[in-house]
Amino acid sequence: HSRSFSQLHSGSRWPSFGIAFDIDGVILRGNEPIGNSPQALKRLYTDCGKLKFPFIFLTNGGGVPESKRAIELSKMLEVNIQPLQVVQGHSPFKQLVNRYENDLIVAVGKGEPAAVMSEYGFKKVISIDQYALFFDNIDPLGPYKKWVTKMTLDNERTYSKEDIYSERVKSAFIVSDPVDWSRDIQVLCDILRCGGLPGREYSHQPPLYFASDDLEYQAAFPIERLGMGAFRITLESIFNRISYSPLKYTSYGKPNPTVFENARSILESLPLDCDPHTANGHGASRQPLDTLYMVGDNPVVDIKGACQAGRPWFSILTRTGVFKGKGNHEQFPADIVVDTVEEAVDYILKKEC
Numbered sequence: 001h002s003r004s005f006s007q008l009h010s011g012s013r014w015p016s017f018g019i020a021f022d023i024d025g026v027i028l029r030g031n032e033p034i035g036n037s038p039q040a041l042k043r044l045y046t047d048c049g050k051l052k053f054p055f056i057f058l059t060n061g062g063g064v065p066e067s068k069r070a071i072e073l074s075k076m077l078e079v080n081i082q083p084l085q086v087v088q089g090h091s092p093f094k095q096l097v098n099r100y101e102n103d104l105i106v107a108v109g110k111g112e113p114a115a116v117m118s119e120y121g122f123k124k125v126i127s128i129d130q131y132a133l134f135f136d137n138i139d140p141l142g143p144y145k146k147w148v149t150k151m152t153l154d155n156e157r158t159y160s161k162e163d164i165y166s167e168r169v170k171s172a173f174i175v176s177d178p179v180d181w182s183r184d185i186q187v188l189c190d191i192l193r194c195g196g197l198p199g200r201e202y203s204h205q206p207p208l209y210f211a212s213d214d215l216e217y218q219a220a221f222p223i224e225r226l227g228m229g230a231f232r233i234t235l236e237s238i239f240n241r242i243s244y245s246p247l248k249y250t251s252y253g254k255p256n257p258t259v260f261e262n263a264r265s266i267l268e269s270l271p272l273d274c275d276p277h278t279a280n281g282h283g284a285s286r287q288p289l290d291t292l293y294m295v296g297d298n299p300v301v302d303i304k305g306a307c308q309a310g311r312p313w314f315s316i317l318t319r320t321g322v323f324k325g326k327g328n329h330e331q332f333p334a335d336i337v338v339d340t341v342e343e344a345v346d347y348i349l350k351k352e353c
């Protein structure tokens with residue numbers, strides 16, 4: 001079509017499409033690249049390694065700050081990823097910083113959940129790992145947990161018992177998949193039932209936020225693994241049996257329409273290395289992109305989300321993750337189904353270039 005590419009003065013052509021790649025089950029399985037992802041991504045760069053076509057990672061996963069994740073992904077995938085290109089389940093939490101900037105908040109999940117929240121600007125963040133240590137016997141199963149865990153509190157501010165006992169937790173954030181479900185469910189029930197201070201009388205529930213609500217996702221094991229949505233269901237069903245009022249919470253991540261709106265605005269303003277709008281330091285204000293591709297492996301999350309977001313989103317389902325069927329998914333059919341991400345990129349570039 002007419003605006004597929006804009007002709008630039010230099011003779012280079014300006015793309016009118018962008019791509020959002022899911023990570024788990026599309027780009028990686030655990031920490032291993034799949035579906036020839038490094039080769040596929042390489043095609044989105046110039047021969048000298050400069051970003052040529054706008055793309056981002058749009059994952060419901062997380063646990064490390066976007067800047068650090070960009071470095072990890074660059075190493076694993078052998079291309080240069082900018083922090084702006086990494087959108088994780090917890091990325092929208094930064095919009096809540098004004099609400100809780102100086103309040104005590106608890107961060108839960110694998111990796112460095114407290115470092116993630118501090119990087120977003122929250123001033124008084126404590127990981128549930130550190131928080132639980134202030135309450136003797138809060139986890140009666142603790143003494144039976146014989147495994148050795150490396151507690152990474154190094155990137156985290158440390159607190160005194162006085163700090164913790166004098167202030168109620170104002171909100172809890174499930175940043176990434178929780179590690180010790182039994183302790184985390186116990187301690188979260190305490191915080192949420194007792195108005196933010198375990199051991200006190202029952203009181204109103206502080207707000208609770210989940211980075212995503214994936215029931216299952218594709219990790220390194222051949223069959224899908226339980227995700228944050230499974231943890232949410234577990235916590236919710238227990239909380240609702242032991243508390244006076246049902247659990248109140250907010251979940252972010254795909255398939256929420258806001259995630260796709262945000263992805264669109266990032267793709268439309270992402271500085272490209274050959275971009276005349278940004279090369280000279282001006283912020284990009286390019287034309288809206290004609291097509292936005294969502295490449296995902298999970299029909300109920302990635303494809304449902306792209307479908308609800310409507311045009312210009314175009315969904316591509318791979319067979320390297322949660323979806324393993326022969327044809328298309330029945331309930332949430334994608335615009336096209338391919339075997340791998342490499343095939344997806346091939347399809348996009350053939351169509352667009």
Ligand code: G3P
Nearest residue numbers: 023024059060061214217
């Ligand atoms: O924990 C990660 C998982 O829930 C989903 O990741 O990249 O498939 O959206 P992704």
Ligand code: MG
Nearest residue numbers: 022024025297
């Ligand atoms: Mg996935």
